[in-house]
Amino acid sequence: MKFHLTNVFLLLSLIIAPVLGKCKHPDVRREFRNLSSKERHRYAKAVNEVYRRGWVDNLTQNHFTSGRHVHGVPAFFPWHRQFIRDYESLLQKIDPGLTLPYWDWTLDSCDPSYSKIFNDDYMGGNGDPNSNYCLQDGPYKGWQMGIVDPHCLQRQFNMTQYWGPEVLLEVQNNSTVYSELHNRIEDTVHAAVHTSIGGDMAQMISPNDPIFFLHHAMVDKLWYDWQLMGKGRSRFREYNGVDSTRNNVTVKPSDPLPEYQFLRIEDVLDPRGGHLCYDYEENAARRSAIKLLNLYENNTPPRSLDETAHIISNDLGYPDVDINVLSPEEREMKVGSGNPDWWNRMNNLDSDRVHRHYLEASDIVGRLSKLPNFLSPAVVQLAYAKSHGFERQSGSAGSGGVPPPFQRATPVVDSAFIPVTTPVPGQTSGSSATRARAAAGGSGVATPANGNRSDSWSDDFFNDDNDDFEDIF
């Protein structure tokens, strides 16, 4: 009798889990530059401790092994959402008050080499061309990586323009289904950030570089913002597209999350529900872009470039900036020319499709730049950086530019969804994965490693406060 009851609960919880989540106090992720210098140093300390304990190797190995099951396929967004949440949990083991920041690179899209993010007391800059492109400054200088082969943490800048906030906004707006958004983001601007930083970031071992997690928090936010743009909660259940690595099979929300034994895709579709429980602080660049586009739509465009700059810089929290420090070419937003072929190949991306998406983006920029006085929030950011004497980071790449080929440590098995279970240390049984779906062990109640019952949906469902269904309807 008891046995049957348990199974009924188990069954119910499996069905309801994804929508049940009661997440009252989500971790709020903030733009990296919005952290105080004290907070930044605290963050760097925890990141260094994760490295010191050898956990970066495990994370990178996981990303590397998961490789083709999670790139160039619809599972790209969901898998990375869980992966960076795992990282955030590791940081919180060291300093429970931390959340993962994101890097809003749309603010730097005009010329990322001016970005504050590459300053010495932020994430550090380019690698040293005279020293094998090893990272020589910032809080992570001198890191020695173990995966795949022993090497120093490398960066080899070859900066290109990224997409500005208004371009992303239109791409999000025009993507009516998940698969369109996924193709447009992974193929293009996501790749541009990786390849333009180069070194470890341009390979499957990219999680070696701590900037990976700031970048992917931004990528995750783009998906999340798109989900929020949907009607009601519909996009928090939406997942579709075809998986070219599995004979073009049509994917569905109940698919397993690749490489995570206990999770399904649907478990990670809603950051504020289920076991994830995080949110993002509102994004000033996005807010400015919306405001600006609305002004044009309502036929009340700003009357001068200065007025535009004034409107935007208020939003960005900068004092008024002198846009005259920008050359006419710099005021004009451009879009990078596309990913190198080796990148497309490494990530299962179809080069024609990538090219098409770059053309779409160029088209948006072309249209916007014809509007009188149109100025991207990214242009204002660049003007600010210049007029405040930010140093341009050395942006030149060395010879070749193509990162050296690397040896795979383990052969990648072709059949999909082989659970490799490369758990992050300390999370072997207590990970959010287990919390969300302890079904395989036969227990309906998830139990984290510390022996306490989970504070997420399972507790919520099993307690008697009768509010479980409020969250569903």
Ligand SMILES: *[C@@H]1O[C@H](CO)[C@@H](O)[C@H](O)[C@H]1NC(C)=O
């Ligand atoms: C968003 O999409 C709708 C419908 O396609 C369109 O009418 C509107 O102009 C778009 N807005 C922007 C800012 O692209």
Ligand SMILES: *[C@@H]1O[C@H](CO)[C@@H](O)[C@H](O)[C@H]1NC(C)=O
């Ligand atoms: C998958 O679809 C693409 C594009 O439609 C096609 O080029 C490819 O041959 C298909 N692959 C398989 C295995 O059916």
Ligand SMILES: *[C@@H]1O[C@H](CO)[C@@H](O)[C@H](O)[C@H]1NC(C)=O
């Ligand atoms: C920075 O933080 C403040 C509050 O702490 C917030 O109002 C603002 O929107 C944030 N700026 C950005 C760029 O996210």
Ligand SMILES: *[C@@H]1O[C@H](CO)[C@@H](O)[C@H](O)[C@H]1NC(C)=O
């Ligand atoms: C986005 O949608 C708008 C309005 O429907 C259209 O004018 C524009 O060309 C579309 N942009 C892209 C890149 O498809």
Ligand SMILES: *[C@@H]1O[C@H](CO)[C@@H](O)[C@H](O)[C@H]1NC(C)=O
């Ligand atoms: C830098 O990137 C551009 C494309 O953005 C490419 O054409 C060029 O070859 C790259 N330079 C090096 C040295 O790799």
Ligand SMILES: *[C@@H]1O[C@H](CO)[C@@H](O)[C@H](O)[C@H]1NC(C)=O
């Ligand atoms: C982490 O990586 C180390 C070295 O590669 C390995 O010995 C260890 O088993 C890994 N730990 C986990 C939990 O995967």
Ligand SMILES: *[C@@H]1O[C@H](CO)[C@@H](O)[C@H](O)[C@H]1NC(C)=O
């Ligand atoms: C278990 O939960 C209790 C009450 O919330 C807490 O005091 C205790 O520290 C937790 N144990 C562990 C190992 O986290």
